[in-house]
Amino acid sequence: MSPVVRLLVKRLSISIIVLIGVSMLIFTIARVIPGDPARIALGPNATTEQVEQLREKLHLNEPIWIQYGYFVRDFSRGDLGVSLYTNRPVTTDIAQFLPATLELVIVAGIFMIGFGIPLGIASARYRGKAADNIIRVVSLLGVSAPSFVWAVILMLLFAFFLPLFPIAGQISDTLTVPPRITGFLLVDSLLAGDIPAFLSAAHHIILPAFALALSGIGQAARLTRSNMVETYDKPYIEMAQSYGFPARRIANRYAFRPSLIPSLTIIGLDFAAMLGNAFLVEAVYAWPGLSRYGVQVILRKDLNAIVGTVLVISATFLIVNIIVDLLIAYINPRIRLAERGRP
Amino acid sequence: MNDYLLDIRDLKLAFKNYAGLVEVLHGISLNVRRGEKVALVGESGSGKSVTARIILGLLQELKSARISGSVHFEGQDLEALALRTRLALRGTKISMIFQDPTSSLNPVYTIGVQFNEVLRRGNPDISERDAEARAVALLKDVSIPEPERVLVSYPFQLSGGMNQRVMIAMALANEPSLLIADEPGTALDVTVQAQTLHLMRDLVERRGTSVLFISHNLGVVREFADRVYVIYKGRLVEHGETAELFHRPRHPYTRALMAAVPRITGGGIPTISETDAGFTDPMIDHGVAS
Numbered sequence: 001m002s003p004v005v006r007l008l009v010k011r012l013s014i015s016i017i018v019l020i021g022v023s024m025l026i027f028t029i030a031r032v033i034p035g036d037p038a039r040i041a042l043g044p045n046a047t048t049e050q051v052e053q054l055r056e057k058l059h060l061n062e063p064i065w066i067q068y069g070y071f072v073r074d075f076s077r078g079d080l081g082v083s084l085y086t087n088r089p090v091t092t093d094i095a096q097f098l099p100a101t102l103e104l105v106i107v108a109g110i111f112m113i114g115f116g117i118p119l120g121i122a123s124a125r126y127r128g129k130a131a132d133n134i135i136r137v138v139s140l141l142g143v144s145a146p147s148f149v150w151a152v153i154l155m156l157l158f159a160f161f162l163p164l165f166p167i168a169g170q171i172s173d174t175l176t177v178p179p180r181i182t183g184f185l186l187v188d189s190l191l192a193g194d195i196p197a198f199l200s201a202a203h204h205i206i207l208p209a210f211a212l213a214l215s216g217i218g219q220a221a222r223l224t225r226s227n228m229v230e231t232y233d234k235p236y237i238e239m240a241q242s243y244g245f246p247a248r249r250i251a252n253r254y255a256f257r258p259s260l261i262p263s264l265t266i267i268g269l270d271f272a273a274m275l276g277n278a279f280l281v282e283a284v285y286a287w288p289g290l291s292r293y294g295v296q297v298i299l300r301k302d303l304n305a306i307v308g309t310v311l312v313i314s315a316t317f318l319i320v321n322i323i324v325d326l327l328i329a330y331i332n333p334r335i336r337l338a339e340r341g342r343p
Numbered sequence: 344m345n346d347y348l349l350d351i352r353d354l355k356l357a358f359k360n361y362a363g364l365v366e367v368l369h370g371i372s373l374n375v376r377r378g379e380k381v382a383l384v385g386e387s388g389s390g391k392s393v394t395a396r397i398i399l400g401l402l403q404e405l406k407s408a409r410i411s412g413s414v415h416f417e418g419q420d421l422e423a424l425a426l427r428t429r430l431a432l433r434g435t436k437i438s439m440i441f442q443d444p445t446s447s448l449n450p451v452y453t454i455g456v457q458f459n460e461v462l463r464r465g466n467p468d469i470s471e472r473d474a475e476a477r478a479v480a481l482l483k484d485v486s487i488p489e490p491e492r493v494l495v496s497y498p499f500q501l502s503g504g505m506n507q508r509v510m511i512a513m514a515l516a517n518e519p520s521l522l523i524a525d526e527p528g529t530a531l532d533v534t535v536q537a538q539t540l541h542l543m544r545d546l547v548e549r550r551g552t553s554v555l556f557i558s559h560n561l562g563v564v565r566e567f568a569d570r571v572y573v574i575y576k577g578r579l580v581e582h583g584e585t586a587e588l589f590h591r592p593r594h595p596y597t598r599a600l601m602a603a604v605p606r607i608t609g610g611g612i613p614t615i616s617e618t619d620a621g622f623t624d625p626m627i628d629h630g631v632a633s
Contacts, residue, residue, distance in 0.1 A: 002608055235447040239510075242441075243464055244433025257451045333451060333497045 003336060004329055011325055015318040019311065023075075024076035026310045027068055030303050031060075037301045039086035058303070062265075071307070081304030085297050090308035098312060099183025100170060101278055101289035105292060107186075107209040109271045112216035116267075119217070120224025124259075127229055127249040135221060141217025148280035155284065158207060166208045168286040172200040184238075208285040211275055218269040223266055227259035236257075261332050268324030272317040347415070348553045349375040349398065349521055354412035356393055356577075364409065367393055368577045369546075375521065380547065380554040382568035383584075384561065384600070390577040391557045397437060397524045400429050409473050410450070414480025417520065429450030434464040437515040439523040443509070443530035446505035450497035452562055454509055455494035458516070465517030483508050483513040504535035511543050515552065522547060525557045540567060561604055569629065573597045593629075 032339045039055040059067050069296060074081060080090035106158070116139075123135040142150075170185055171177060177185070178192035186205070189197035231237060232255055240254040279291040297305035329335040356368040370391045371606055375381045381467050383391050396402045398414055400421065414421045416437070421429060441447040449457060449478055458478040462469055469477070475494065482490035485508040507528055514522055527543065528536035549553050558564050564571060564585070570587050573581040573596065581594040592598045599622070 038413070201532075227434070235441055235443060236449045238401070239439075239441055239447045240449070241401055242433060242439040243461055244430045245464070246430075246461070254449055258449070262450075331451060334499060337497070 005118075007325060007329055007335070008322070011322045013079065014313075015322065018318060019314060020203040022314045023071075023307065023311055024068065025308050027071060028064060030301070030306045031064055031067070033257040034303070035301045037084060037303050040301050054231070058120050079307040083297065083302050083308075085300045085305060085306040087300045090304050093305065093309055094290065094312050095183065097288065097290040098320055100185070100274070100287060101282070101291055102316070103186060104183045104203025104205060104209055104282070104287060104289060105271070105274045105278055107205050108213035110171055111209055111213035112220055112270065112274075113267065115213070117224050117263075119221040120263075121251055121256055123225040123229065124228035124232065124255070127185060127225075132225075138249070139218035139221040142214040142216075143222065145219075146213070146280075147212050147215055148237065148275075148279045148284060150214045151208065151281045152212050154207050166204050168284075170201065170204055170288060171197060172204070172235065175200055176182050208281050208287055210283045211284075212274050213312045215277075216267070217275060220263065220267050223263040224256075224259065227262050228255050231255045231259045232342075257331060261328060264324055268320055268327075271324075272320045275313050346376060347374040348377045349377075349555065350415040351394070351398070352413045354394065354396065354397065354414065355410065356390070357409040359407045364420060368486055370412065371574065371577070371579050373572050373579065373582075375519070375553050375555055377480065377553055378551040380544075380556060380567060380569045382556040382558060382564040382569055383570045383574055384558055384564050385574035386559055387479075388394055389574045391559075391574060392525055394574075395439065395525050395555065395557055398521075398572060399433055399437060399566065406515075434461065434519075435517045436519055437521045437523065438519040439516065439528045440514050442526040442528075444510045444528075445498055445501075445503050445530075447510060448506055450474075450498060453495055454499055454501070458494065458509075458513060461513045461516050475514070478512075481516050482509070484515075484546060485509075485512045498591070502535075502561070503531045504539060507531060507535070507539045508542065508620075512540065514550075515550065518550065519552060521553045522557065523555045523557070526573060527556075529558075529560070536563070561601060563587075567592060573600065578623070579626050580622070580624070581627045581629075583627075584631060587629050591629075593627045595619055595624060 008033055017062075036051070036055075038051045038058065038060065041231050042054060043052055045243065059070050062070075071081075076093065080094075082088065083090050083093055086093055110137045119135050120137065121133045123139075125133045155167060158163045166172070175197050178189045178194045178197050181191055184230050185201040186198060189195075189201055216251070228251075237255055245254070275291070278289060280294060281287070281293070282289045293305070294309045294313075296302075297309060352369045352372050353373065354368055354372070355366070355370050357364040357366045361382070366419075370389070371394065373383070383394065385391050393402060397410060398421075400407045401408060418431065421432075448454070451553055455475065455478065458481075459471070459474045462474045477496060479490040482493055486510050487505065488494055491503065493501065493509065498509075502510070507587070511527075524543070528539050531539070540563060546552075554567075556564065556568055568585050571581075571583065571585050572579050573588075575596045581588065581592065581597045588597070589601075592601055598617075599612065599616075599619065605612055
């Protein structure tokens with residue numbers, strides 16, 4: 001078995017254990033917090049009998065481990081139960097709302113990597129000079145204010161005072177939404193060959209994705225800078241300089257790649273953390289995503305939907321981490337070749 | 344005009360810090376002829392390595408460095424050259440070998456990739472295939488068995504001695520006229536160091552490459568160099584042909600340096616005073632028979 005396959009198997013099995021743990025935890029927490037989900041779902045006018053009937057139906061009168069048993073049984077059939085808020089299967093809800101969130105987070109992730117890393121490289125290459133100082137101040141701003149603050153500021157600046165971007169939503173109201181294939185609006189509109197819809201969707205996603213990405217951009221820039229500054233002191237950089245390679249090439253090739261290895265883990269975690277930050281950004285931009293759904297179901301103590309949403313977000317988190325581990329193995333030959341290399 | 348390949352005159356270097364100027368080199372003058380192997384010997388901090396870095400133009404990039412004096416290479420004043428022309432000399436006409444081979448090679452690229460880049464410095468139009476063939480031939484020159492396997496390896500997969508050979512092969516790949524060896528192999532154990540030094544000597548002698556050999560190891564210098572400069576605290580204190588200088592060291596510092604070498608026959612670690620009035624005596628030049 002190659003080291004990479006072994007790594008993958010190991011990470012996957014750990015992830016499954018983590019998911020089981022998360023499911024137990026969220027299952028218990030959702031049930032022990034005060035408030036009767038059946039009463040909340042049926043409203044103040046429902047009779048005690050009706051509430052009792054619903055509790056019975058939801059197995060809420062059984063001990064919690066028996067309830068978890070029912071959950072595992074249903075889960076193994078791909079059933080996460082029915083949401084009391086939307087009255088639809090939780091799986092249907094997630095399938096509807098998750099793509100919009102993933103789309104937002106992926107675009108934000110692209111911004112984070114696409115702006116953060118080059119800024120960090122530039123900062124390290126011109127360390128101590130004006131460009132470095134400017135980039136450091138900007139990235140500090142990005143890191144220090146939470147995304148929802150940026151969401152509001154960006155909306156004010158670039159949608160209200162300077163109407164370059166739409167205020168909210170996922171696509172212009174005047175356009176028909178392309179047929180749903182993947183759920184990713186950007187992808188679906190391209191698949192449908194609907195260029196105006198694609199452009200409108202792209203136009204709508206820029207501001208929320210940027211607001212979501214800003215702290216990640218700052219973090220990525222600072223990390224890349226500090227790791228690269230460290231790498232610049234290594235003998236192999238001096239050797240590259242002694243061979244007269246141009247400064248830009250030394251930065252982008254000789255110093256960047258070894259420095260990326262420690263940055264990548266944190267960047268991966270940031271990427272996954274954006275799923276959580278998306279809650280408030282989605283609220284600000286009226287983005288029809290899973291995070292907004294998550295807030296609604298938590299407020300209504302919608303047990304099945306809470307567990308389903310948390311599980312999906314955890315799974316995404318774990319998948320991103322596995323991808324990051326594989327990327328690190330790809331750029332770090334010591335991991336990739338662990339078997340054959342010297343210890 | 345003279346026939347010096349490298350001619351350094353009255354080179355001074357100081358670093359500016361908050362307290363003022365710290366002088367590191369107090370005006371050193373040395374030269375290397377074509378095909379000659381010249382050693383610069385001194386203890387750590389004496390200014391050996393900074394001299395090498397000034398020749399390559401690496402120190403000039405530091406804002407805090409104050410440099411005066413002249414460095415002529417192949418008759419050209421390096422300071423007078425445009426930055427571009429000066430950069431173009433690095434890795435082509437002048438190349439350098441570093442102290443610790445394993446950490447001087449980039450850890451995330453294979454030897455083959457790094458070799459390719461070096462060859463491209465010399466000939467930007469070289470094809471992948473030619474570059475590989477050339478790399479294999481060069482690695483064979485430094486007695487590396489299975490050069491093809493080494494080319495697809497990463498530095499951490501090779502021994503220190505192997506990496507040292509790779510570094511020598513790279514440094515000579517573009518047939519430089521001057522090779523600067525900064526404490527080559529100091530990080531390696533003595534047997535490997537001896538083997539790689541032999542190799543390096545054979546190669547440079549065959550190609551007629553001039554070498555500026557920087558070391559603190561008198562034994563190695565004696566075997567390797569044609570001529571020796573002894574440097575102490577940024578000043579040259581003695582200069583002469585190797586045999587003459589080792590036979591009749593005249594400067595108090597040179598004598599102390601030679602006395603400081605522990606003998607394999609025992610006798611304990613020699614005690615020498617850290618400073619001595621005589622160490623700052625004027626330079627003694629044995630002259631060179633021409």
